[in-house]
Amino acid sequence: MATQRYSPSRPCRLGDVTSWDFETDVIVVGFGAAGASAAIEAAAAGARVTVFEVASGSGGTSAMAGGDIYLGGNGGTPAQRANGFEDTTEDFFRYMMLAGGPDADEARVRLYADNALDHYRWLEEQGVPYRTTYLPGKRQAPGTGDCLIWSGSEDAWPFNRAAKPCPRGHLPEVVGEMGGRRLVDTLARRALERGARVHFDARVAALVADDAQRVHGVVVRIDDRQRFARARKGVILCAGGFALNQEMLRHYAPQVARLAADGLSAGHDDGSGIRMGQSVGAAAIHMDELFATLPIYPPESHVKGILVNEQGQRFINEDAYPGRIAIYCMRQIGDRIYLLVDHAIFEQPTALSRIEVAAVGESWEEVERDLGMVEGTLVHTVQVHNRHAAKGEDPLFHKGAKWLKPLDEPPFAALACHLGQAFYPYFTLGGLRTLPTGQALTADGESVRGLYAAGRNCCGLPRWAEGYSSGMSLGDCTFFGRLAGRTAAGSPVLPEG
Amino acid sequence: MATQRYSPSRPCRLGDVTSWDFETDVIVVGFGAAGASAAIEAAAAGARVTVFEVASGSGGTSAMAGGDIYLGGNGGTPAQRANGFEDTTEDFFRYMMLAGGPDADEARVRLYADNALDHYRWLEEQGVPYRTTYLPGKRQAPGTGDCLIWSGSEDAWPFNRAAKPCPRGHLPEVVGEMGGRRLVDTLARRALERGARVHFDARVAALVADDAQRVHGVVVRIDDRQRFARARKGVILCAGGFALNQEMLRHYAPQVARLAADGLSAGHDDGSGIRMGQSVGAAAIHMDELFATLPIYPPESHVKGILVNEQGQRFINEDAYPGRIAIYCMRQIGDRIYLLVDHAIFEQPTALSRIEVAAVGESWEEVERDLGMVEGTLVHTVQVHNRHAAKGEDPLFHKGAKWLKPLDEPPFAALACHLGQAFYPYFTLGGLRTLPTGQALTADGESVRGLYAAGRNCCGLPRWAEGYSSGMSLGDCTFFGRLAGRTAAGSPVLPEG
Numbered sequence: 001m002a003t004q005r006y007s008p009s010r011p012c013r014l015g016d017v018t019s020w021d022f023e024t025d026v027i028v029v030g031f032g033a034a035g036a037s038a039a040i041e042a043a044a045a046g047a048r049v050t051v052f053e054v055a056s057g058s059g060g061t062s063a064m065a066g067g068d069i070y071l072g073g074n075g076g077t078p079a080q081r082a083n084g085f086e087d088t089t090e091d092f093f094r095y096m097m098l099a100g101g102p103d104a105d106e107a108r109v110r111l112y113a114d115n116a117l118d119h120y121r122w123l124e125e126q127g128v129p130y131r132t133t134y135l136p137g138k139r140q141a142p143g144t145g146d147c148l149i150w151s152g153s154e155d156a157w158p159f160n161r162a163a164k165p166c167p168r169g170h171l172p173e174v175v176g177e178m179g180g181r182r183l184v185d186t187l188a189r190r191a192l193e194r195g196a197r198v199h200f201d202a203r204v205a206a207l208v209a210d211d212a213q214r215v216h217g218v219v220v221r222i223d224d225r226q227r228f229a230r231a232r233k234g235v236i237l238c239a240g241g242f243a244l245n246q247e248m249l250r251h252y253a254p255q256v257a258r259l260a261a262d263g264l265s266a267g268h269d270d271g272s273g274i275r276m277g278q279s280v281g282a283a284a285i286h287m288d289e290l291f292a293t294l295p296i297y298p299p300e301s302h303v304k305g306i307l308v309n310e311q312g313q314r315f316i317n318e319d320a321y322p323g324r325i326a327i328y329c330m331r332q333i334g335d336r337i338y339l340l341v342d343h344a345i346f347e348q349p350t351a352l353s354r355i356e357v358a359a360v361g362e363s364w365e366e367v368e369r370d371l372g373m374v375e376g377t378l379v380h381t382v383q384v385h386n387r388h389a390a391k392g393e394d395p396l397f398h399k400g401a402k403w404l405k406p407l408d409e410p411p412f413a414a415l416a417c418h419l420g421q422a423f424y425p426y427f428t429l430g431g432l433r434t435l436p437t438g439q440a441l442t443a444d445g446e447s448v449r450g451l452y453a454a455g456r457n458c459c460g461l462p463r464w465a466e467g468y469s470s471g472m473s474l475g476d477c478t479f480f481g482r483l484a485g486r487t488a489a490g491s492p493v494l495p496e497g
Numbered sequence: 498m499a500t501q502r503y504s505p506s507r508p509c510r511l512g513d514v515t516s517w518d519f520e521t522d523v524i525v526v527g528f529g530a531a532g533a534s535a536a537i538e539a540a541a542a543g544a545r546v547t548v549f550e551v552a553s554g555s556g557g558t559s560a561m562a563g564g565d566i567y568l569g570g571n572g573g574t575p576a577q578r579a580n581g582f583e584d585t586t587e588d589f590f591r592y593m594m595l596a597g598g599p600d601a602d603e604a605r606v607r608l609y610a611d612n613a614l615d616h617y618r619w620l621e622e623q624g625v626p627y628r629t630t631y632l633p634g635k636r637q638a639p640g641t642g643d644c645l646i647w648s649g650s651e652d653a654w655p656f657n658r659a660a661k662p663c664p665r666g667h668l669p670e671v672v673g674e675m676g677g678r679r680l681v682d683t684l685a686r687r688a689l690e691r692g693a694r695v696h697f698d699a700r701v702a703a704l705v706a707d708d709a710q711r712v713h714g715v716v717v718r719i720d721d722r723q724r725f726a727r728a729r730k731g732v733i734l735c736a737g738g739f740a741l742n743q744e745m746l747r748h749y750a751p752q753v754a755r756l757a758a759d760g761l762s763a764g765h766d767d768g769s770g771i772r773m774g775q776s777v778g779a780a781a782i783h784m785d786e787l788f789a790t791l792p793i794y795p796p797e798s799h800v801k802g803i804l805v806n807e808q809g810q811r812f813i814n815e816d817a818y819p820g821r822i823a824i825y826c827m828r829q830i831g832d833r834i835y836l837l838v839d840h841a842i843f844e845q846p847t848a849l850s851r852i853e854v855a856a857v858g859e860s861w862e863e864v865e866r867d868l869g870m871v872e873g874t875l876v877h878t879v880q881v882h883n884r885h886a887a888k889g890e891d892p893l894f895h896k897g898a899k900w901l902k903p904l905d906e907p908p909f910a911a912l913a914c915h916l917g918q919a920f921y922p923y924f925t926l927g928g929l930r931t932l933p934t935g936q937a938l939t940a941d942g943e944s945v946r947g948l949y950a951a952g953r954n955c956c957g958l959p960r961w962a963e964g965y966s967s968g969m970s971l972g973d974c975t976f977f978g979r980l981a982g983r984t985a986a987g988s989p990v991l992p993e994g
Contacts, residue, residue, distance in 0.1 A: 288783075331828040
């Protein structure tokens with residue numbers, strides 16, 4: 001009976017707790033990149049830390065990522081400087097502000113931009129290995145052990161008008177496995193070394209709050225028994241997003257229905273952390289922002305192709321980050337999206353992408369007919385593109401000159417990148433409203449005492465899918481996870497790196 | 498000091514109430530269309546009802562509307578039948594389901610579709626006057642006293658593929674003033690006749706809730722004094738949306754930044770009702786859905802024009818409801834949107850629309866040059882359109898034949914409908930998650946006891962801006978306001994109409 005009274009949306013009242021099974025200073029819910037970073041720093045600040053992780057091991061969804069972290073500014077990271085990129089803090093800041101969209105959080109971006117190099121050093125100190133090598137071109141999780149890549153839209157319109165382009169994706173030195181796994185394993189190990197107590201197979205079912213909605217702990221199920229865990233200083237929710245919660249997706253990000261792929265998740269992004277925050281009055285913001293991506297590369301040569309909708313119209317500069325491209329695909333009328341390529345740039349797309357050849361022809365007229373498009377529409381689009389591409393120009397969508405090439409070498413092909421068919425993996429960007437310190441806030445901006453959040457459990461740096469760059473979520477998880485850990489422990493200032 | 502403890506986001510604890518200044522069965526917050534309908538029905542069900550309205554008079558934002566209510570099905574309303582429209586309940590249902598978007602609420606739509614004729618009779622019984630006359634064509638708040646108009650996208654793609662088109666906007670018999678004002682005045686008067694006690698200039702500051710988050714009443718400021726009002730049966734939030742709350746707009750619907758107009762509001766859509774619901778654990782859903790409209794008509798002839806973005810591309814069937822058109826305008830890259838017209842269809846746009854002539858030419862080449870568009874783009878778009886329009890076809894966007902006309906009679910003009918310049922008024926569609934009965938729900942679908950919501954304070958029938966039709970919001974406010982009133986009073990079944 002007691003169990004029925006609690007749920008993520010219905011906190012356990014403090015008065016209902018007859019005795020505590022655990023007592024600690026700081027409880028961290030979730031042991032991915034955000035939770036591990038929070039645990040390390042809370043412990044380093046002298047707090048007793050207990051982590052509850054629903055899975056049987058650490059990592060969460062962070063472990064599925066390529067592992068790059070978005071870093072720069074301050075004259076450049078070691079990898080940036082070694083390769084001649086003198087990234088200024090202001091360029092970094094301006095890029096991040098534009099990437100944050102119409103509600104970019106200036107205080108958060110400023111803190112991150114000013115401290116990104118310190119954060120890089122901190123990651124190294126925890127044991128994350130970085131080389132100083134650079135891979136030019138368009139890459140996604142290359143798996144070579146090299147460090148620096150272009151991981152966003154830095155050199156693409158409109159971002160290249162706002163800030164000097166610079167590569168900022170920093171991959172750990174890992175060959176042949178996902179860098180995200182190495183990153184979180186390293187951080188998790190360090191959290192344990194720092195003295196954090198970690199309980200696996202421990203599902204946090206609800207918060208414990210008093211009448212004034214101050215959070216005092218959690219209700220957690222371990223070994224099929226309900227336990228009560230007290231956090232004297234605070235609870236930090238690092239339980240991920242809601243990419244697996246179909247009801248929440250329908251209520252907050254229903255555009256997901258147009259995608260064939262499943263949510264990117266290690267299996268526990270059920271939104272329970274967000275719902276727990278809401279249960280004590282914290283607001284959840286930008287819940288409609290769904291990061292999705294259409295991996296048109298590799299092969300890199302396909303960036304020289306052009307994307308058209310089923311009306312045969314272009315709609316985006318194809319050199320933008322694939323996450324931005326996917327958002328624009330979802331804005332078109334109709335689910336059919338084609339990538340047009342010619343013989344010179346065609347390579348077989350990766351099987352993973354589920355991008356298939358829809359039509360081939362010796363002329364664009366033939367391709368247009370094969371696709372059943374209205375006569376003259378696709379042909380016109382290619383003609384306009386080719387005429388300007390030959391001059392290194394794209395007056396319509398401002399694609400960069402290096403990716404412009406007339407599509408004039410037959411045979412020609414249209415590759416199907418259809419919504420509902422091609423691989424558009426996604427995860428959620430919306431979450432609890434917080435201060436940069438992790439402090440959870442109500443819709444009126446008041447503090448929910450005793451409650452913090454980090455990672456995709458909150459709405460952090462990446463809050464606008466159009467502006468996402470690879471590495472922003474892990475950068476946010478680790479940096480603001482750290483800050484939440486220190487804040488909850490009562491020592492909010494970041495230490496020197 | 499006491500006042501600082503409460504806010505819309507921070508409920509007053511029941512234990513903090515030392516004495517009640519008011520005691521009643523049902524408290525209704527807000528006296529617009531939803532609140533008045535709720536008050537009438539709660540009183541009719543035998544409950545003592547107290548209404549708190551922040552303004553000095555009734556009406557809220559409902560009073561600013563044209564006043565049409567979206568009704569049909571069941572073989573047709575009197576106005577539909579008198580004009581030969583035998584609207585079936587299934588067509589009405591299918592249209593409403595498509596209009597509700599990917600998260601259309603089937604239970605809510607079914608209830609509304611099945612009872613729309615009863616609701617029409619109820620409105621008449623309250624004293625809302627309806628004629629049975631019909632105005633064909635494209636109309637917005639004609640102000641002639643006639644009843645039936647085409648108020649949505651019924652006869653436009655893709656809606657006309659899902660359901661047999663039928664006009665369903667029902668305007669009250671009002672000449673020369675806004676029908677919404679007459680509607681709410683009538684309902685407000687009836688609520689008073691039914692015995693509801695109404696307090697104007699009464700700002701509800703917070704809910705009163707017990708430790709289990711059951712709602713027991715409200716804290717309300719009247720005459721600059723804080724009072725405590727007890728609702729034995731329930732509180733119904735009918736306090737409107739958040740079109741005036743800049744912080745909420747930034748966090749939930751930041752696309753509003755692209756619009757020049759102010760939110761449509763009588764002055765109190767500050768989202769406080771939504772925040773109060775959230776403060777006791779109710780979820781707010783579809784908060785990003787922003788109804789906006791681009792009134793390209795009157796003049797009706799302009800529906801025969803074509804809309805293009807700054808790349809010179811069409812992007813929508815221009816015979817869709819202007820609210821749908823506005824959403825697609827906001828999806829284009831760049832803020833410049835043009836309506837292309839020729840001499841035959843041009844009339845001066847209304848001053849209200851802020852649609853101005855951007856370029857005029859004897860040929861489309863000249864217009865294209867004047868607008869600084871890439872050579873051949875606009876001309877191609879018009880050529881493709883004209884070629885098919887001459888045959889009564891629009892293979893690209895499926896505009897209806899009656900609105901298709903080649904734009905081939907010089908002089909030609911491009912009318913500027915730019916975002917950030919033309920008149921795109923808006924209001925918010927997101928709000929508290931509720932059952933059709935008005936019962937407020939948490940993110941896990943659990944009831945928040947003692948709390949109900951209706952109108953734009955909740956997320957109701959209209960929850961997808963792309964699918965909005967004029968009259969859907971007032972239909973939702975009045976019908977589900979009634980149901981919330983009866984439910985809170987303990988008598989949830991709708992009476993016979």
